[in-house]
Amino acid sequence: MTIATVIEAWNRADPAAIHPTRRISEDAYQASGRAQAEALTTVLPDGCRIVDFGCGDGRVTHPLKALGYQVTAADGSQAMLDRITAADPDLATVLTDGTDLAAKLPRKADAVLSLAVLIHHGYEAGERIVEGLRAAVRVGGLLVLDWPTAAQPAEGGSWIGVTTWSRERQEQLATRIGLQWVDSDLPWPVFRAVKAA
Numbered sequence: 001m002t003i004a005t006v007i008e009a010w011n012r013a014d015p016a017a018i019h020p021t022r023r024i025s026e027d028a029y030q031a032s033g034r035a036q037a038e039a040l041t042t043v044l045p046d047g048c049r050i051v052d053f054g055c056g057d058g059r060v061t062h063p064l065k066a067l068g069y070q071v072t073a074a075d076g077s078q079a080m081l082d083r084i085t086a087a088d089p090d091l092a093t094v095l096t097d098g099t100d101l102a103a104k105l106p107r108k109a110d111a112v113l114s115l116a117v118l119i120h121h122g123y124e125a126g127e128r129i130v131e132g133l134r135a136a137v138r139v140g141g142l143l144v145l146d147w148p149t150a151a152q153p154a155e156g157g158s159w160i161g162v163t164t165w166s167r168e169r170q171e172q173l174a175t176r177i178g179l180q181w182v183d184s185d186l187p188w189p190v191f192r193a194v195k196a197a
């Protein structure tokens, strides 16, 4: 699977595929986004500039903006971004596959959030995307990445599959590009952008 193939699949996907709660109800889907945005306030400084990368139709993006953050919605699917601006025409959007995110922002972000995106890419694509996200964050900024490791890692192999990484491979990449692990109570890894070794 190439990055472009994954994005094209999402561009055509039923919006119900975005998060399991949407199969329960739209209210449950929206509530899950509000709850995750609230949880993110434990690590994201008040009012900071956040890019929600792979934002989908804004499940977490809109609640983050409502909490006072300066949010940019970034996605590879124009259909997703169109749904975001239909709900909030004032929300800044960026069409990106992640590898070119830094070049598409007016300035580096204080934080990049990416939920349920890396899991749908294989290792090679995932590395290129993480490199792109790191390049889009200022030194000292934060990256909250849904980037799971497993004792027996495996590539998902499809746009809706789930890829897990070995801890060693994740650490090697993090060290090479300047990502320092931050302790948090969030269910996703949190990194601080530092100068690469």
Ligand SMILES: C[S@@+](CC[C@H](N)C(=O)[O-])C[C@H]1O[C@@H](n2cnc3c(N)ncnc32)[C@H](O)[C@@H]1O
Binding pocket: 003, 006, 007, 010, 011, 017, 018, 019, 053, 054, 055, 056, 057, 058, 059, 060, 074, 075, 076, 077, 080, 096, 097, 098, 114, 115, 116, 117, 120, 129
């Ligand atoms: C499962 S949805 C998650 C949406 C949102 N983050 C959430 O948690 O509700 C995956 C989203 O990531 C986008 N996406 C997948 N791969 C991408 C890539 N390489 N670059 C940009 N967007 C990507 C898809 O278009 C889709 O909107």
